[in-house]
Structures are given as C-alpha cells and as structure tokens.
Amino acid sequence: MIQLTDIHKSYKVGNKQVEALKGVSLNVEKGQIYGVIGFSGAGKSTLLRTINLLEKPTSGSVIVNGQDMLSLKEKELRQARKKIGIIFQHFNLLSSYNVFDNVAEILRMNRVPKDVIKQKVEDLLRLVGLADKANAYPSQLSGGQKQRVGIARALATDPEILLCDEATSALDPQTTESILELLLDINKKFSLTIVLITHEMQVIKKICDHVAIMENGHVIEQGSVLDVFSNPQQPTTRNFIKTIFDDEVPAEILARIKKTGPSANILRVAFRGDAALDPVLGTLSARFPVSTNLLYGSITSIKGTALGILLLHISGEQQAVQDGIAFLRQSVYNVEIVTREEVTR
C-alpha cells in the first residue's frame, strides 16, 4: 500500500544542512496498522509527511497505492491526497465551525451534494460517538472529543490510508485507550491502512501489527510487534520495551549473582502463544539438576497472541546449566542470557 524507498530529507537551517531522514525505507501493507516509534527529533513526523508529500523528500521514492507520488502534478496530487486521511496531535480543527461543519467543509470543497454531505457527516459522527455534539464548537469539546472530530473529518473523503501524527499524545491514558479502540475499529470496518507515529510503546502494543523504531533519521529496527517485543535487538528498542516489561535486573543484584560463580546465569525467557501454557519450568527442574529462581514475570497480549517474559536466575553445575538452557531454547520462543552478555552474544 505504501512503499517508501531510501528516503532522504534535509533541511537548510541558516547555512547548515540538517538531515532529518537518512535513507529510510518502509513497506506498509494494505489493512495493516503500522507504528513508528522514536524519541523526539528522530524524524517520525518528517517521515509521515513524506507519505502525502506535505514534505517533499530530497531523494527517494514514494509509492502510495501503486502511484508514484513524486511524479504527480499539483492537481493529481490533490486527488491522491483525498485518499490519505490524517489526524494530528493538536487536532487542527476549525475553531469557527461547529463539529458538523468541521467534518462537512472538506466535502463542500469537493462539491459533494448537500444531502449526501448531511447523511455522510451524520453517519461519521455516529461512528465516532459524537452524534449529539454536531452543533458544539471545538472549544466546547474535550481533547478526546476533538480527536474524534478529527477522525471523522479524516474519514470524510473515504480514504484508504489514515496517517496519525501522535494522535494520542495530548490525551490522558484512558482517553488514549478509547481513541485507540476507535482506530482499531475503523481499521477493521473499512480495512483502512493506518500509519501511526508515537513515542509511547503502549500505543504500539495496543493496536499495531508492525513497528519500526526510528533513531536519528534512520529506522534502526523493524518487524512484527510480536517479534520485536519478544526479541528486541537495539538498545533503543529495549528502552522502549522497558516501558511495557520492566525486566531490567538491578545492577547490584546482577553483581551479586555474578559473584556466585560462572555457572550462575540470569536468563530472559520469552514465550509466545500456547507455549505460555506449557509447564516448561517444571519440566526443566525435573529433568536437569539445576535450581531456578523467578526474578520477574509478566504476560501480555499483543493483538490476541500471548507474550510472556520471565527473568530467571538459573544455577547449578556448569554442564547442567548449559543443558538446561539448551532445553529452554527448544521449548520457548527466545532465551537470552542477561549475565555474561559479552560471552554469549
């Protein structure tokens, strides 16, 4: 649905070049909810804005729905943009129009007949749960309600893609939750492709299928949310995931365990799906002369698949420990040795 290939974007600030994107490629499939996460200044917004060419890349190719966006003329580009909705962190509603007109205005601009507009706007307001607020002005709405108007407006032109630029960053956790539910809902209902950027891993975890982690103008890691969560590769990715699984071993505990001998290890065990139900640890201690101690455990659901993370302190004879780890590796999704990292990885 969306193919960005080797996108570079630099800005001239004074007489210095700022490189916001340094060769980013993404591929978003139809119906996917694709999350982009990164710290402030990583280039997320710039990347999102290249999809509808609000930002023209310095080099690279932008293919949306089979169309080479960079080859379009002004008028064709406007037509293409109508198929790409967008919502913003600060909503960007028209303060001088009420809710109905905020949604209706773009349809009027597109010369849609009046009765069609009325029907359409009413349907959309019902969809986002604001049917009773049609006559309210944005200044009379809460943040969550404003974002719902934003969503209704973005859907007015029947887009196939919805871009979300930190759409929940100005909202409290509960409101965020409800807006995400709504996005999930419209994703299913209209098989709408959604690209959303955020700096909250919770948002990614809750609704995304795929995630790309951005840092300093690069995508440093990407994959299915489940894969990235169960086996993160980059330090920045780990940092983000820590906000979901706070599985870091405190340094002093790590030091103490290391002192107990070379065969004492802390393992980060990730198990997914039905493996979460298998009594793996019981089997481990029954079959191998090792003792295990659970330091941390958490289980969460990522789009319907269970993902569990355990921190396990395993000790015993060196050979036994090694065999035990090998057994675990076969039984669960991923085992990572947290101590002796330098040796094992």
Added chain:
Amino acid sequence: MDRLTEMIPVFGQSLQETVIMVGISLFIATIIGIPLGILIVITQGNHLFPNKVIYHTLNTLINIVRSLPFIILMVAIIPFTELVVGTSIGIEGAIVPLIVYTAPYIARLMETALLDVDRGVIEAYRAMGASRLQIITRIMLREARPGIVLCLTIATIGLIGATAMAGAVGAGGLGDLALRYGYQQWDIEVMIITVIILVVLVQVIQSLGNWAARKLKKSA
C-alpha cells in the same frame, strides 16, 4: 448658546462629509488592502505560495508608505492625486491620499490577523487535498474573521484621524471645521464640540468593532 444652535447644521454637514470620506476611502482601501494582506502572508517562506520577490517588494512598499505621516503623504502624492481624480483639493482630492495611506495599513493589520490562523489547520486542509485558493477563501479568511473585524476597526479609526487632517486641503469634514473655527478664529466652543464628536465617533466605532469580533469569536 444661540450661536451653537445655529451651528448645528454646520456640525451636521461636517459630520456627514467625514462619514462620506471615511466610508468611501475605507471601502476602496479595504478592497486593495485585504488582497495585499493575503499576498504578503502567502508569499512568506513555507506558506502557500512562497515567493521572495513578491514578499520583499510588497513589504518594502508597505513600509515606505507606512513611515510617512499622512499630512506629508498627502502633499507628496499631489501629482498622482491630480492624475487620478483631476484635482488635489476638496473631498475627491482627499480620498486618493486617504486610500493610499490606509490600504497598506489594512494590509499590515490583515497580515497579523491571517498569520494568527493556526498553521496546523492550513496544513490539515492541504493534506486533505484542498486547493490553495480554497484554503485562502474558506479556511484562512473564515478563521481570521474576528481579527479582520478588529483590523478594519483600527483602520477606520486611523482613517478618521487622517480625514481630520485632510481638512487642510479643504476637504471639509470635522477636521476642516476645527481648523476653520478653532485654529483660525480661535473659537474654543466649536473646537470643543468638534473634539467631543470625534471622541464619541471613535468610541462608538471601537465598541462596535469589539462587539462584532467578540460575537464572531463566540461562535468559534
């Protein structure tokens, strides 16, 4: 007091002349000033139609005109005034410099009002595929309405001041009255009444403008 009663028609006449001069020049200056204001906003860097040449030319022109006091501007452009209306005195002679004086003023005030329109909103409609013309007419001008009303209010009051000075070229109006009676004949009473009329006029216009702007904002 009798003399003042006799003067009532004179005041009436002058007030009428002032209103006519202000009305006509405001009308034409607005027609010129609003597009200029729009132009100077949209040609700014990364706005709708970035164009350095147009922006800097306009900006400089507006600054030049705006740096001249009205009385000097009026004298300086006499040849132009004569070219346009065939005379440099009387109401016609005053209206041309009044327009030249006010249009850039309106453009500047419009610039402020239009720059106040949230860039995010403009961007949102660009992203939705609205044309630039649609964004100007249906988004920017609409969102800026309260600011535009206040801008025109300020311009009107500025015009009343300038109109009074236009009395110097025999344009009539309240300024002319104050000059003839107050300055040349040292008629304090007429002077005071003229001042009172001007003060009330300005107050009324400012209050009306504030009221309208508030009303527009309330619906916002």
